[in-house]
Amino acid sequence: MATRTRRPERREEPLSRQRIVEAAIALLDTAGEGALTFRALAERLATGPGAIYWHVTGKDELLNAATDAVIATMTADTTSTAGTAAATPQEAIRTLALGVFDAIDAHPWIGTQLARAPSQSPLLRVFEHLGRHIQTLGVPHPAQFTAASALLNYILGVGGQNAANARGHHPHTNRTELLNTTATAWADLDPDEYPFTRNVADQLRDHDDRTEFLAGLDLILTGITTLQNPTDPTPP
Template sequence: MRPPRSPGRSGPPLHRERIVAAAVELLDQDGVGGLTMRRLAERLDAGSTTLYWHVTNKDDVLDLALDQIFGEVQLPEQTPDGNWQSEVEALVLGWLAAMLRHPWSAALLGRPLLGPNVLTRTEFLQSALRRAGLVEPDLTAGTHALANYVIGTAVTLSTWQRLDDPEFRQAAQRHLTTQRDRYPTLVASGHLDDRDWADTFRRGLKYLMAGLAARM
């Protein structure tokens, strides 16, 4: 929410957009633990003092970087026939795809999401539901249900991707199958098997939207 600072004629040759772009590159490369203000300054070929002219600390950078990736999510066009399901599905699928392209984002979702990109897309989502006829308190509940479904899926898939170790996966599968009597449903459904997660996500999304449609 802090406005960009203008360096003036004698100010540093940096701007917030360049800093954020470099931060996203570092985060994509090394994750949250790999981003430090020193490394960011080095990537920008600038001194730390110059960097702090624009951002107060690492938390500032993380907030800006998280909002930046949500800007990759295309805002769907409103359909002429008022097909809110297709609008919501397009937005939500784009939202999930952006987070999976930047798996570090899942680790930052405990931070306040108040950036302009996040708010613009949340506004689109809630507006689509309202135009479809959803009213309070169902409107807020529906918005949060969809947003939390995306976030929860992104956290789960990003975590599983980071553990992309065949030996670990085999050990986890053995752990489950050797306790078949304790977890019969999980074993029968292939809880830890590789699967088409995109299809699973779409199915869950349809269930959510069917429930919302029933409230309209």
């Protein structure tokens, strides 16, 4: 009589807060904030909703944890990159700002979460790093809060709008078609009422979002560097 070979049972990875957060990020990326429920998350993790509640108390905490995980990884990566390249404060700010911009582009739900909870750690991570670079630039203390806030608001505003534009596109309309259509509409506006908008219509048609984002950032940085203490060396 042949003996029956027993197949070893597959060992599932233990449920942890990290696994829950990673699954939440994946769900948010594919389906958006509205699809993030504990029932949907439990199905993805092959567990029950009750097991998730042992690690996360509710949706708000989960959203904050997911946002913090993405931002923490991004700030660690950009800080490491800036440090190894011996970057100037301006270059470090550009690297950090572009990191947030790209994070929001890859995870559109993050923009809303950062704006929704200004006192939470994800936003504070970004604000703290911006502030340190502002200090290194030699900006006087009374102007440091204003400078860091202006940078943060620009980064979140442009990054969030870029993500909103991407989400608002018709699924069968690509970016080039949309810009061409909009630019053509701008060019056909009344020349007396919209002289400037008509004049920049071609720039809208051909612009790159990341390039324009960095150009706007440089305008702000140029203004901030004029606030340096007179005794501080002029940055390159």
